[in-house]
Amino acid sequence: MANNSALFAQTLTDWTQGTFLAPVPLWVWAMVSALVVIYLLALPFGGIATYIERKIAADMQDRIGPNRVGPLGLFQFAADAVKMLSKEDYVPPAGDKFLFNIAPVLVVVGSCAGFVALPLGQYLVAGDVNIGVFYILAVTTLIAPGILLGSWASENKWSLLGGLRSAAQIVSYEIPVALSILPVILISGSLQVGEIVKQQGWNPDLPIAANAHFWNVVHNPFTVFAFFILFVGGLAETNRIPFDLPEAESELVSGFNTEFSGMRFGLYALGEFVDVFVMCAMLAALYLGGWQLPFLELDKFWITLPSGLIALIHVGVFLVKTLLLVFVVMWLRWTLPRLRVDQLMGLCWKGMVPLALFNVLGTAIWVWAFKGQSMIQVAMGLFSGGGSSH
Amino acid sequence: MSNGIKLILLLAEILTVGSALVVAVNPNILYSAVFLLFSFLGVAVMFLFAGADFLAATQVVVYVGGVTILILFAIMLTQWMYRLKLRDVGSKFIVPAVVLALGLVPMLHRGLTDLARMVKAAPPEKMSEFAASPKTMEIGKALLGSHVLPFEAITILLLGALVGAVWLARPKS
Amino acid sequence: MNLLDFANSIEGYLLVSSILFVLGVFAVLTRKNAIGILLGIELILNAAGINFVAFSKFHSAAMDGQMVALFIILIAAAEAAVALAIILRFYRLKQTIDADEASLLRN
Numbered sequence: 001m002a003n004n005s006a007l008f009a010q011t012l013t014d015w016t017q018g019t020f021l022a023p024v025p026l027w028v029w030a031m032v033s034a035l036v037v038i039y040l041l042a043l044p045f046g047g048i049a050t051y052i053e054r055k056i057a058a059d060m061q062d063r064i065g066p067n068r069v070g071p072l073g074l075f076q077f078a079a080d081a082v083k084m085l086s087k088e089d090y091v092p093p094a095g096d097k098f099l100f101n102i103a104p105v106l107v108v109v110g111s112c113a114g115f116v117a118l119p120l121g122q123y124l125v126a127g128d129v130n131i132g133v134f135y136i137l138a139v140t141t142l143i144a145p146g147i148l149l150g151s152w153a154s155e156n157k158w159s160l161l162g163g164l165r166s167a168a169q170i171v172s173y174e175i176p177v178a179l180s181i182l183p184v185i186l187i188s189g190s191l192q193v194g195e196i197v198k199q200q201g202w203n204p205d206l207p208i209a210a211n212a213h214f215w216n217v218v219h220n221p222f223t224v225f226a227f228f229i230l231f232v233g234g235l236a237e238t239n240r241i242p243f244d245l246p247e248a249e250s251e252l253v254s255g256f257n258t259e260f261s262g263m264r265f266g267l268y269a270l271g272e273f274v275d276v277f278v279m280c281a282m283l284a285a286l287y288l289g290g291w292q293l294p295f296l297e298l299d300k301f302w303i304t305l306p307s308g309l310i311a312l313i314h315v316g317v318f319l320v321k322t323l324l325l326v327f328v329v330m331w332l333r334w335t336l337p338r339l340r341v342d343q344l345m346g347l348c349w350k351g352m353v354p355l356a357l358f359n360v361l362g363t364a365i366w367v368w369a370f371k372g373q374s375m376i377q378v379a380m381g382l383f384s385g386g387g388s389s390h
Numbered sequence: 391m392s393n394g395i396k397l398i399l400l401l402a403e404i405l406t407v408g409s410a411l412v413v414a415v416n417p418n419i420l421y422s423a424v425f426l427l428f429s430f431l432g433v434a435v436m437f438l439f440a441g442a443d444f445l446a447a448t449q450v451v452v453y454v455g456g457v458t459i460l461i462l463f464a465i466m467l468t469q470w471m472y473r474l475k476l477r478d479v480g481s482k483f484i485v486p487a488v489v490l491a492l493g494l495v496p497m498l499h500r501g502l503t504d505l506a507r508m509v510k511a512a513p514p515e516k517m518s519e520f521a522a523s524p525k526t527m528e529i530g531k532a533l534l535g536s537h538v539l540p541f542e543a544i545t546i547l548l549l550g551a552l553v554g555a556v557w558l559a560r561p562k563s
Numbered sequence: 564m565n566l567l568d569f570a571n572s573i574e575g576y577l578l579v580s581s582i583l584f585v586l587g588v589f590a591v592l593t594r595k596n597a598i599g600i601l602l603g604i605e606l607i608l609n610a611a612g613i614n615f616v617a618f619s620k621f622h623s624a625a626m627d628g629q630m631v632a633l634f635i636i637l638i639a640a641a642e643a644a645v646a647l648a649i650i651l652r653f654y655r656l657k658q659t660i661d662a663d664e665a666s667l668l669r670n
Binding site for chain 2: 574575587616629630643647
């Protein structure tokens, strides 16, 4: 593991030196911090996302939406959770009890484990592993077997059809998603998410022409396309409209989760929302500069800000970027119709995979030809005379 | 390395072996496939502890996200939905296979550890440095440097497998 | 020797890989189902990967072992894809995936 593999945990270890907690080893703190991240962020996000989604849906359809529980209906998700817990614990009698029980857990584990490597702020990463992006891609693959096994265990033809569709879709769209992450890795030369975000900032110490390596999305013409491919591929990976064929309610009742009720259904829903959040957070970190505020370096501001405030601003910036993307995802749900299965596969294999490959090749040539400079840097170089500033 | 971390490795090894046992003996082929997934995950953790971080992630992406899904797909497409129970174990090889299995484990293990003792090992400080270093960049350099020939061969193999699998599974016409 | 230390030694890794290999061979020998045989082959390939990685860490402190393990993973993926395509083809022909039924050449 890298020297900063557990920044947050290291901080906790340092803080507790000299107190009665001093003998607690680092790896316990690493686990504690991972759990804290999941409980403080992933689970409430899952709940609040259902509320936001229903409010947005209501707004777009000119309804009011949930407004009974708490102010503005804000505690609707808590009421939902209580309702789910009190539902009958139903297992299809002809189904497979063991698989029925572990399938939702696989989905939740897969999506929540991705949280650990997300950089909330400059020093706020539960575990900034040095294979960061690859790690997130790896753990989120657990979702596909979770959905497939749950659909089989339900002993229901609609479920099985939904599960098979979901698995085919996730496996296919993994390819354009991975290929659209590659340009960022080519540009930054690192898989570590914290390092990738750090490179997208504005460094006041350097002359202007040398440092406008801005957000990766505007690094070169190809990354713009790669950003959109990653977003669309993320929609398909998380089974969101217009790619929600696995639970197409007009054909498959409710798809892979038809037979799931109570808390098991809740786990599936939570896993889906958390997966959406992880996808959007990854997009924000890789292409939109993560916690970096555009044009500002808070450490070298004209007044000295306390470090706690800077950390808070960073977290806020990162969450705003992520939630904006989440909002777009929810917006699309009420805007676009659902694709057919053959259109879905055609879009992936005939449209997105070739385009993503082209992007990788184009970015590689760009990085080689312009020595890693971004569009803005190249333009500034031309503007300030001759273009041969290197 | 503290004892807690070693305990995680021990649990991963137990998970690997236990799941592999279920894979080998469970009569239900679907359960075998599911436990194969857990076995793959255990192997990935073992890779991680052996200083192979990139390899561990590759193991999860390729096996859990690819091979297991393919196998589950094939099982679900070839079994009638309500005839899942496969009485599978019970072939004529079962007695020789048990004998072979019981005899082969100690033999293999003994042979491999003897081999490990015979081969000259690297100095310990180099080994601890190797275990802690990130491997992604080294793997990239090796793929385009010292191991470029197998790398190219693999790309051709993968292309061939892709085309061959599509051709084999083409619809009847 | 302490069990925890054994788990983190080359003997521990080699023991796991030996057991995995033998269980894989066992599955290949006893399964009638073609997919079951494939599961056994995957176990065998994983055992080989563990061996390479273990020797790479505890013995040579060089990248070669990990490179071979990487190639093993890639070849296993290609092999699984082709094998499953053959199995699906066979299923369409015979409506079964029992490996003993694959005897068209015999008569």
